Amino acid sequence: MRILQLSLGGVLLVGAAAMGPLPGPGGIFLFAGGMILILRNSRRAQVRWARAKRRWPRVGNIADRAMRRRSALRRRARDRVIGSR
Structure with missing residues (x-):
């Protein structure tokens, strides 16, 4: 599968x-x-994606948000909590 x-x-x-x-x-x-x-x-694709996001964080965040990845949702929730303090 x-x-x-x-x-x-x-x-x-x-x-x-x-x-x-x-x-x-x-x-x-x-x-x-x-x-x-x-x-x-694909674990290999995940590693390469993480490296690309570290190199170009703005583009990576936009792409993650568009694909509704769980990591993007966690990051947005964390940023909201930190920003409200």
Whole structure:
């Protein structure tokens, strides 16, 4: 099942690249879906994603929020508590 989900994630990423030049936001949704499937099923991808987020934190936070990752939700909740003090 894991290999199937990784493969589907890769297909979605390729589809997002193919839909990129077309008008409309269709490629964005395919890209997000592909990233979600890959990041949930590949430890290596998770490590690389964490490194990229450390290097470009602003872009990583936006992407995490858009993909509704649990880490982004925890970070936002923590920031709200710290900001309210």
